[in-house]
Amino acid sequence: MKNLRLGILGGGQLGRMLIQAGLDFNLHVRVLDPDENAPCRYLCEEFVHGDFKDYDTVYAFGKGCEVLTIEIEHVNVEALFQLEKEGVQVYPTPASLKTIQDKGLQKEFFQQNSIPTAEYRLLKDTAALEANLDFLPAFQKLRRGGYDGNGVVRLSSASDMPKAFQGPTVLEKLVPFEREISVICARNTKGEVKAFPVVEQVMHPEHNLVDFLLAPAQIAYKLQRLAIEIATHVTTSLDIVGLLAVEMFVTQDGQILVNEVAPRPHNSGHHTMKANATSQFEQHLRAILGLPLGDTEPHCPAVLLNLLGEAGYSGQAVYEGLGETLQEPGVHLHLYGKKFTRPHRKMGHLTVLAPTIDEVKQKAERVKNILKIIA
Amino acid sequence: MKNLRLGILGGGQLGRMLIQAGLDFNLHVRVLDPDENAPCRYLCEEFVHGDFKDYDTVYAFGKGCEVLTIEIEHVNVEALFQLEKEGVQVYPTPASLKTIQDKGLQKEFFQQNSIPTAEYRLLKDTAALEANLDFLPAFQKLRRGGYDGNGVVRLSSASDMPKAFQGPTVLEKLVPFEREISVICARNTKGEVKAFPVVEQVMHPEHNLVDFLLAPAQIAYKLQRLAIEIATHVTTSLDIVGLLAVEMFVTQDGQILVNEVAPRPHNSGHHTMKANATSQFEQHLRAILGLPLGDTEPHCPAVLLNLLGEAGYSGQAVYEGLGETLQEPGVHLHLYGKKFTRPHRKMGHLTVLAPTIDEVKQKAERVKNILKIIA
Numbered sequence: 001m002k003n004l005r006l007g008i009l010g011g012g013q014l015g016r017m018l019i020q021a022g023l024d025f026n027l028h029v030r031v032l033d034p035d036e037n038a039p040c041r042y043l044c045e046e047f048v049h050g051d052f053k054d055y056d057t058v059y060a061f062g063k064g065c066e067v068l069t070i071e072i073e074h075v076n077v078e079a080l081f082q083l084e085k086e087g088v089q090v091y092p093t094p095a096s097l098k099t100i101q102d103k104g105l106q107k108e109f110f111q112q113n114s115i116p117t118a119e120y121r122l123l124k125d126t127a128a129l130e131a132n133l134d135f136l137p138a139f140q141k142l143r144r145g146g147y148d149g150n151g152v153v154r155l156s157s158a159s160d161m162p163k164a165f166q167g168p169t170v171l172e173k174l175v176p177f178e179r180e181i182s183v184i185c186a187r188n189t190k191g192e193v194k195a196f197p198v199v200e201q202v203m204h205p206e207h208n209l210v211d212f213l214l215a216p217a218q219i220a221y222k223l224q225r226l227a228i229e230i231a232t233h234v235t236t237s238l239d240i241v242g243l244l245a246v247e248m249f250v251t252q253d254g255q256i257l258v259n260e261v262a263p264r265p266h267n268s269g270h271h272t273m274k275a276n277a278t279s280q281f282e283q284h285l286r287a288i289l290g291l292p293l294g295d296t297e298p299h300c301p302a303v304l305l306n307l308l309g310e311a312g313y314s315g316q317a318v319y320e321g322l323g324e325t326l327q328e329p330g331v332h333l334h335l336y337g338k339k340f341t342r343p344h345r346k347m348g349h350l351t352v353l354a355p356t357i358d359e360v361k362q363k364a365e366r367v368k369n370i371l372k373i374i375a
Numbered sequence: 376m377k378n379l380r381l382g383i384l385g386g387g388q389l390g391r392m393l394i395q396a397g398l399d400f401n402l403h404v405r406v407l408d409p410d411e412n413a414p415c416r417y418l419c420e421e422f423v424h425g426d427f428k429d430y431d432t433v434y435a436f437g438k439g440c441e442v443l444t445i446e447i448e449h450v451n452v453e454a455l456f457q458l459e460k461e462g463v464q465v466y467p468t469p470a471s472l473k474t475i476q477d478k479g480l481q482k483e484f485f486q487q488n489s490i491p492t493a494e495y496r497l498l499k500d501t502a503a504l505e506a507n508l509d510f511l512p513a514f515q516k517l518r519r520g521g522y523d524g525n526g527v528v529r530l531s532s533a534s535d536m537p538k539a540f541q542g543p544t545v546l547e548k549l550v551p552f553e554r555e556i557s558v559i560c561a562r563n564t565k566g567e568v569k570a571f572p573v574v575e576q577v578m579h580p581e582h583n584l585v586d587f588l589l590a591p592a593q594i595a596y597k598l599q600r601l602a603i604e605i606a607t608h609v610t611t612s613l614d615i616v617g618l619l620a621v622e623m624f625v626t627q628d629g630q631i632l633v634n635e636v637a638p639r640p641h642n643s644g645h646h647t648m649k650a651n652a653t654s655q656f657e658q659h660l661r662a663i664l665g666l667p668l669g670d671t672e673p674h675c676p677a678v679l680l681n682l683l684g685e686a687g688y689s690g691q692a693v694y695e696g697l698g699e700t701l702q703e704p705g706v707h708l709h710l711y712g713k714k715f716t717r718p719h720r721k722m723g724h725l726t727v728l729a730p731t732i733d734e735v736k737q738k739a740e741r742v743k744n745i746l747k748i749i750a
Contacts, residue, residue, distance in 0.1 A: 003714065020395055020398050024708055025710060026710040026712050042419065043398070043418055045417045277649060286701065292698060294701070294704070299652075299675070300674070322666065323666055326666050327667045329670040330652060332399075332652065332653070333399055335399060339378065353652050
């Protein structure tokens with residue numbers, strides 16, 4: 001291995017943390033992003049300012065790389081198919097990405113591969129939704145382009161119709177779940193698979209973003225085993241190379257249903273940078289570079305707190321309470337290099353470490369509301 | 376805190392790993408280095424190609440920074456004094472750096488501050504050395520400019536005179552030591568001090584570089600306490616802000632003597648990136664940014680293996696045996712982004728983790744000779 005040219009489609013925080021880990025592998029990194037102030041802007045040998053949804057832009061960018069990966073799944077997959085055909089190593093593979101990009105295809109894939117998931121209907125337009133009102137309460141999800149809770153709406157009854165999306169969507173039966181969990185799996189070019197321990201997500205009641213993450217998840221050992229088994233099955237079925245984050249529901253009757261998947265580093269794995277010997281970012285690189293996967297065992301329990309822009313503030317970001325936050329031992333800061341804040345924008349995260357689950361939760365509660373990101 | 380402009384004098388691997396940690400703090404990083412291919416070249420907002428030993432270059436560079444630090448101590452300290460006077464926060468302080476840059480002043484400082492150290496003589500030239508042959512066997516050290524075992528020679532008797540340095544040197548009595556240890560302390564702008572656990576160094580028999588490092592050191596608890604006490608005393612006496620690596624000898628009669636110090640991240644702390652929640656690099660940044668220091672407890676025992684350029688090879692580096700090396704669980708790679716290898720050049724390191732000291736040593740022995748850096 002020598003100075004391999006790695007291209008990353010997307011230059012946001014996931015790309016930034018991937019580059020941070022990639023420093024250890026001597027990679028020559030190229031980044032494509034439409035935002036000139038992208039968090040990766042100054043961290044790569046070559047920053048290409050352009051649209052990763054455009055065929056020609058992605059194709060031209062990819063031709064200059066030996067290995068091409070993504071940090072966001074909404075990229076031009078047709079260009080990736082062509083690049084793959086011409087010998088560029090594209091991970092995740094365009095075929096797996098194509099399935100995942102479309103939540104409708106994802107759902108069909110789950111069904112075809114005996115992957116447990118909530119009941120659903122594919123709707124091509126508003127008329128189709130109206131014909132399926134008997135299926136409510138349900139989540140309506142845009143088939144393409146949703147992120148971070150955008151592109152998802154809860155429809156309880158016909159009176160929610162004004163909130164509904166038009167165009168192609170998935171209508172997913174509301175599952176009375178007890179908790180949301182996630183497992184990040186890695187699979188390398190040789191087919192080796194390793195899973196990180198199960199993590200448990202607590203959603204913020206208002207803005208539908210992960211607010212609080214606990215690792216390892218406080219669920220029965222049997223459920224942990226089952227969650228890892230399911231995530232591994234999804235990963236191999238999709239023929240993933242790289243990471244696959246598998247978000248799942250644990251239902252009130254102790255079943256596990258796959259919610260959705262993302263073939264890239266994921267918010268629910270950020271604590272691995274501090275709490276595990278191998279971080280999800282190192283693991284993604286090992287996987288796509290054809291190296292053996294790293295050990296996924298945690299050193300200790302961890303909580304991940306997303307740092308979101310404070311409501312009511314937009315503009316150049318100011319971080320208040322940093323000193324007080326870091327005063328607590330075992331609390332570590334990760335900012336994403338974003339110059340501007342806006343309400344609920346993901347600006348960084350805190351990882352909280354402690355020797356026991358009780359301590360880590362107590363510590364997280366103590367530091368949770370100290371840091372404010374204002375303008 | 377917002378996008379603070381941090382300047383680093385030196386763009387080598389220590390600067391690179393400092394930038395890697397610095398990503399988490401949203402720093403606007405500027406680097407000054409005379410090598411256009413320096414490992415930091417593509418990782419900073421501004422790379423200034425210039426000589427950090429030159430007054431005007433350092434002064435002009437420093438004027439554009441709010442905080443200025445170093446990754447190599449051989450920089451123009453007069454420019455730093457002027458910058459400090461003009462309000463730039465320079466850490467380590469120019470006064471402490473001035474003492475440390477000169478191994479003669481270091482020795483005098485140790486003596487004046489009751490810091491245990493080997494007996495020494497300051498020699499101004501070869502004639503002075505000839506007048507001190509009774510002091511042999513001893514190490515002769517250049518007062519200024521030595522690094523990585525360069526600038527140090529062992530003189531056993533008068534017959535070694537042809538090997539001796541000319542010009543100002545320190546002649547240091549050969550101490551029959553049992554092992555070499557090191558403690559890295561951090562002290563922040565508010566005077567808070569924290570030490571990392573003691574590490575034990577094993578030197579390569581030929582090229583006088585650290586070959587193998589074991590953390591925590593396998594010495595009596597009483598000696599560990601004493602080593603940390605001494606290192607803390609040196610750190611506060613020197614009025615350090617940032618890191619101070621304190622290299623020490625444990626003598627055969629159980630005494631600890633300070634060998635020398637470095638006011639920056641140090642090779643003997645690289646394992647902290649993987650084995651401790653807070654790495655030495657994060658700690659240095661916390662210290663100079665006026666943030667509370669992080670927890671220094673290790674997660675588990677660790678071995679650090681330096682990856683040196685294979686003897687007999689010079690040119691564009693090729694890494695052989697990477698896959699086999701990383702096959703071993705708990706082994707992590709850190710390359711320094713150096714394009715060219717040469718015999719014994721520090722090209723990277725491996726960190727080996729295991730639950731016990733015995734296991735970590737055995738694992739290190741297994742992986743030690745697999746990876747070869749050739750051209």
